[in-house]
Amino acid sequence: MPTVTLPYGKDSIPYQIPDDRFAGELVSHLREYQAPASQADLVAAALANPIGSPRLSELARGKKNVVLIASDHTRPVPSKVIVPQMLAEIRSQNPDADITILIATGCHRGTTRDELVGKFGPQIVQDEKIVVHDCDESEMTHVGQLPSGGDLVVNRIAVDADLLVAEGFIEPHFFAGYSGGRKSVLPGVASRTTVLYNHNAAFIASDKARTGVLDGNPIHADMLYAARTVGLAFICNVVINEDKEVVYAVAGDADEAHRTGCRFLASKCQVDAAEADIVISTNGGYPLDQNIYQAVKGMTAAEACVRPGGVVVMLAKSNDGHGGEEFYRTFRDEKDLGRLTSTFLSTPKDETRVDQWESQILARVLTKASVVYVSDAPAEMVTDMHMTPAHSVEEGVTKAEQILRDQRASIVAIPDGVAVMVV
Structure with missing residues (x-):
C-alpha cells in the first residue's frame, strides 16, 4: 500500500x-530539487546579483533611516539566513545606518520575544532595534488611494524610512497569487482599514484572485501599488523546500525580482x-x-x-x-x-x-x-x-x-x- x-x-x-x-x-517537485549551493550562499548570490535594482549596499549609501520589513511568526521564513546578510550588506557601505526591523504582522497577533528569538536568533534580538507592527495601535500615515479606491494607510515607521527593504519567501497564495514581494507592505505593515478594504468580498470572489495568478488579480494590483507608493526599494525573497530550507533566492526590485521568483516556483510546484x-x-x-x-x-x-x-x-x-x-x-x-x-x-x-x-x-x-x-x-x-x-x-x-x-x-x-x- x-x-x-x-x-x-x-x-x-x-x-x-x-x-x-x-x-x-x-507533491511539489521542490521535494526532489537539489539546490546548487548552501542556503547562505544562495542568499549571498542573490544579494550580489539583484534583478532590476542596484545592490542593496549601493542603495544604502547616505541613507540614515533604514527599515527592514521582516515576516512574523506565522511564516516559515528562514530569517536567520536572510536578515544577517541583508544587515551586513547595508552596513558595508553605511556602517552608521539607523536600522529598524519592522515585523510585518498584518492583522495577526503580535509576535512574542520568544518567537523573535526563534526567527532571528538571540544575537539579532539583543543587538537590533525591532518593532512589531500592530494594525490597530501603531502610528499610521495616510499615503493615498489604492487603485480600487480604498485608503492606503501604512505604519509610519515604513513611510518615514529613507530606505525601505524587505525579506520574505514566495509560496503559492490562495487569493494573492503568491506570497512575498509586495505583501510585506500590504497587508504586512498596513492598517486594519486598508487590509480589510483590499480583502473585500468582490475581490475574493474574482476568478483572478486565485493561486498562481498575478495578472488581472485585483488584490495583487492594490498590493503592488501600496509597495510602490510607500517606496519599497529592495526585496530578498526565498523559496523553501518541505524542510523549510532555502533552495532558491532572488533579490532586487519588489515586482521584477518577485515575478522571477514566482516563475521559478511555478515551474516546480504546479501539479495537475x-x-x-x-x-x-x-x-x-x-x-x-x-x-x-x-x-x-x-x-x-x-x-x-x-x-x-x-x-x-x-x-x-x-x-x-x-x-x-x-x-x-x-x-x-x-x-x-x-x-x-x-x-x-x-x-x-x-x-x-x-x-x-x-x-x-x-x-x-x-x-x-x-x-x-x-x-x-x-x-x-x-x-x-x-x-x-x-x-x-x-x-x-x-x-x-x-x-x-x-x-x-x-x-x-x-x-x-x-x-x-x-x-
Whole structure:
C-alpha cells in the first residue's frame, strides 16, 4: 500500500492508503530539487546579483533611516539566513545606518520575544532595534488611494524610512497569487482599514484572485501599488523546500525580482488535479498549521481535487485554536452557508469585516465538500465551524467514509496543501 507522510505540527504522520483506493499523491517537485549551493550562499548570490535594482549596499549609501520589513511568526521564513546578510550588506557601505526591523504582522497577533528569538536568533534580538507592527495601535500615515479606491494607510515607521527593504519567501497564495514581494507592505505593515478594504468580498470572489495568478488579480494590483507608493526599494525573497530550507533566492526590485521568483516556483510546484471522493491535505506543519484560520489555505488545494459532495480530511495541529475571534463567531452564529455567502457578497468594500475573506473562502470549500478536521483544537470549536472533528488520520478517513457511506471511496493525498499549485 502507498504510504504518504503528512506534516502535523513539528512532527509528521505516515499513513497507508489501499492500492485500490489510491487516486494519487500531489507533491511539489521542490521535494526532489537539489539546490546548487548552501542556503547562505544562495542568499549571498542573490544579494550580489539583484534583478532590476542596484545592490542593496549601493542603495544604502547616505541613507540614515533604514527599515527592514521582516515576516512574523506565522511564516516559515528562514530569517536567520536572510536578515544577517541583508544587515551586513547595508552596513558595508553605511556602517552608521539607523536600522529598524519592522515585523510585518498584518492583522495577526503580535509576535512574542520568544518567537523573535526563534526567527532571528538571540544575537539579532539583543543587538537590533525591532518593532512589531500592530494594525490597530501603531502610528499610521495616510499615503493615498489604492487603485480600487480604498485608503492606503501604512505604519509610519515604513513611510518615514529613507530606505525601505524587505525579506520574505514566495509560496503559492490562495487569493494573492503568491506570497512575498509586495505583501510585506500590504497587508504586512498596513492598517486594519486598508487590509480589510483590499480583502473585500468582490475581490475574493474574482476568478483572478486565485493561486498562481498575478495578472488581472485585483488584490495583487492594490498590493503592488501600496509597495510602490510607500517606496519599497529592495526585496530578498526565498523559496523553501518541505524542510523549510532555502533552495532558491532572488533579490532586487519588489515586482521584477518577485515575478522571477514566482516563475521559478511555478515551474516546480504546479501539479495537475487528481479527482477523488476523499482528499487528505495539510498546511505543511509548523508554523502554518497553528490555527484553523491559516489552515483554510491547505483546504483550497483539496478543494481543487475533491468531487462535489466529497470530503476533505484536513490535518492542522491548531494548537492556537481558531486564530481569529470574528472568523470563529461568523461560523458559530450562522448555520446556513448560502446565507453566509450572500451576506459576504452584499457587504460594501469599505465595510469588510475582520477575517471575512477567510470566512468567505472556507464557506466556498464547505459548500463543495464536507470537511473532517484532524487537529488538537477543541471538538466543540471545530463543530461550531461547520466541520467534523477528528484526532488522527485514521479517525478522519473513517469519518469521511461514514459521511459518504462508502468504505471504498477513492483517496487523493496532498501532503503539503500550501506548497502546491493545483491546476
